Amino acid sequence: MTTSTEPSARVSPGPRPLRLSDLGIIYFGNDWAAENRTSSHHIAARLSERAPLLYIETPGLRAPKASGRDFRKLFCKLRQAVRLPRRIGPQTWHMTMPQVPFRRLPLAGKINVALGAFLVRRALRFLGFDATLSWFAVPHPGALAGRFQEKLIVYYCIDDYAALPDVDALEVGRMDQDLMLRAGQVFVASALLLESKRKLNRSAVHAPHGVDVALFRKASDPAYPVAEAAAYLQHPVIGFYGLIEAWIDLDLIAFLARSRPDWTFLMIGRLAVDPGPLRSLKNVMFTGPQPYASLPGWAKAFDVALIPYRPTRQVVNSNPLKLREYLATGKPVVAVSTPEIERFAHCVRIGHGPEDMLRQIEAALTENTPAHCDRRMEAVAAMSWEARIDEVVSVVEKKLRQSAESIGS
Numbered sequence: 001m002t003t004s005t006e007p008s009a010r011v012s013p014g015p016r017p018l019r020l021s022d023l024g025i026i027y028f029g030n031d032w033a034a035e036n037r038t039s040s041h042h043i044a045a046r047l048s049e050r051a052p053l054l055y056i057e058t059p060g061l062r063a064p065k066a067s068g069r070d071f072r073k074l075f076c077k078l079r080q081a082v083r084l085p086r087r088i089g090p091q092t093w094h095m096t097m098p099q100v101p102f103r104r105l106p107l108a109g110k111i112n113v114a115l116g117a118f119l120v121r122r123a124l125r126f127l128g129f130d131a132t133l134s135w136f137a138v139p140h141p142g143a144l145a146g147r148f149q150e151k152l153i154v155y156y157c158i159d160d161y162a163a164l165p166d167v168d169a170l171e172v173g174r175m176d177q178d179l180m181l182r183a184g185q186v187f188v189a190s191a192l193l194l195e196s197k198r199k200l201n202r203s204a205v206h207a208p209h210g211v212d213v214a215l216f217r218k219a220s221d222p223a224y225p226v227a228e229a230a231a232y233l234q235h236p237v238i239g240f241y242g243l244i245e246a247w248i249d250l251d252l253i254a255f256l257a258r259s260r261p262d263w264t265f266l267m268i269g270r271l272a273v274d275p276g277p278l279r280s281l282k283n284v285m286f287t288g289p290q291p292y293a294s295l296p297g298w299a300k301a302f303d304v305a306l307i308p309y310r311p312t313r314q315v316v317n318s319n320p321l322k323l324r325e326y327l328a329t330g331k332p333v334v335a336v337s338t339p340e341i342e343r344f345a346h347c348v349r350i351g352h353g354p355e356d357m358l359r360q361i362e363a364a365l366t367e368n369t370p371a372h373c374d375r376r377m378e379a380v381a382a383m384s385w386e387a388r389i390d391e392v393v394s395v396v397e398k399k400l401r402q403s404a405e406s407i408g409s
Helices: 039-047 068-081 108-127 169-182 191-200 213-220 250-259 276-280 292-299 321-329 354-364 370-380 385-408
Strands: 024-029 053-057 086-089 092-096 132-136 153-157 185-188 237-241 264-268 284-288 304-307 333-336 349-351
Touching: 024 039, 024 108, 039 053, 039 385, 053 108, 092 108, 153 169, 169 191, 185 191, 185 385, 213 292, 213 321, 213 370, 237 292, 250 264, 250 276, 250 284, 250 354, 264 292, 292 321, 304 321, 304 354, 321 333, 321 370, 333 354, 349 354
Parallel strands: 024 053, 024 132, 053 092, 132 153, 153 185, 237 264, 237 304, 264 284, 304 333, 333 349
Antiparallel strands: 086 092
């Protein structure tokens, strides 16, 4: 650091092995202010405790919809792009680097690379980052990999990006593959995706999500208050939180709500799709997005936590972060079947079809005892984000040593 208030200047490392703390991290992630906290946010926050980190928000994975919300968001991001990085933490800065999402247009790719390289280089000069590492949590800015004389390029593949709703699947798949080939180290959140990614890059290792254990276990504390808006709901409460998008099976929710009109179905999160008949069901409550830190208070109202996904390609290849968060609260969990969820079959009830989901919820309602609660919390107690990042950083620093040795030889 040059001073206590100015951006840090990285000192060139000496003869000792290069460590992550010797570098400035260029982190390409999703919307920092998004209502839904993703693993990208959790990883960046913990990495910034170890090294100065520039979080580059990169909108443009999907084309904007013809909605007021998307156009307001697009205008805001374009306005933010002209600004220099702003400090958002002791060792964290934030900037926005929009990408033209219409990638099949002539020159779109060249514009994205030229504009992105200019904005990032300007930011690096401002912050005084000289020795750097690029860390990609999204694939679409991957053409910038290697343009900043990085010591290492890391790709942390969190999702099957080409299977996300409303993206250009062909182009996003191409960008994902290209970044896989460029990266010096690849991490893959889903074990199912690991095999295909390892064929492209032999460095790929499984790096499942962590969980904020300390935050979510508050829901099991008798003294911790229930969220005010959930305090007077009729029980049992069957709860869900997260982005309510195309991959959420609202038809399943409608079946469950109609089958058990005396149950309350509490849906917490931004409603990004038409809820259809759910609007008319009096025992279904949509709260809209809620602050991340408030989620334990909402979860405390749950009698059962629900994962009602549709069996899409994206879902099958996903590693649901909320599964570990639910378990950390100690609440009974009922979920649809996916490969990653099946790994927790010893402490999660898994339903196959609407009727079976109903039966599993009814059974789960009898498992809200202290012994059951402790067993669920114990299942994820060692899976904190801190522990996950320790593992990931160990792999990265080993790769940095190997790179330095190969150059030295």
